[in-house]
Amino acid sequence: MDNLLLEQSDNSPKVIMDRDRAFIEFEGKSYPENTFAFYRPITEWLKRYFKHGNDENKSITMNFKLTYFNSATTQIIFEILDIIEDSEVKNIEIYWFYDEENSNAFEDYEDYSEEFPELNIKAVVY
């Protein structure tokens, strides 16, 4: 399967889904007009990758570096974490980057980490 790379726009994040490096990252603002359509190829890629894409059993890194996001993106992040939780993959490190001057950003981290305790999501000051 190919890597999936999307450039950042005014309302959509930079997306890196690099199979060779086992590196996944979302960075920037996320409020595309049709959020579900924007993320559909991303969630499809993740489903394939977590099912049989990580052949070499590399340790995977996933970074969330989102500054602002809409409610549909909130749901998409849950969907992404659900995909990981439902997979057999255990060797993954998930990092939630946040600005320590912004209490909302840490609350978002709390919500995701409490909802997915087995994923052991780590908070990182950005």
Added chain:
Amino acid sequence: MKTIPKSFQNLISKLWSIKMDRTVKICIKIDDNIIYEFAGRVNEKIMITSANDIERLLIENGAKKDKIQNVFELFIETLQNILNYSYNVKQKSNKKEVFCNFSLLYVTEDDTYILESCNLIEETQKEIIEFKIKSLENLDDRALRRLIRKKSRSREDSHDRGAGLGYIMMTRKSSLPIKVRFTPYEEGILQYKQKLVI
């Protein structure tokens, strides 16, 4: 509390009364209140421009980061609701466009921002909106967060237009209950006004 100058209110209502066939964007500073006004056709591009303008104005006004995030995200939720649920949304090159107006006012005394918007909706939407707001009004922050998590995972209100989380997010990030007003516009159509205090 200082309010939007009468001249601008008149301009907005005049534009509305002629079905807003022009676009007016006003970005001004009066005393220490920042006021941002828009009336006209809104689409994704205008929403992005306005969101970035608002973010810049708040930074210049010395707003804290969590306040900026709340205002920014509620502005986006409001505008995306308008684009998704307004009456008579036009599709241009697969992009939605609709008439609306909105304003952002800063109240120095309370360090709060007031986001008001107005758009047209079908009358059938009234009951749905009132029910959503009513069902959320007694929930505290913890309960709202739990609800967001529950609905996000179950996707029970999710559809092509959104996650069905907009009013929950707006309730959670507003410092006062959401205020809405419905005014008859023409048969089967209402003018929907919404006020968020952040």
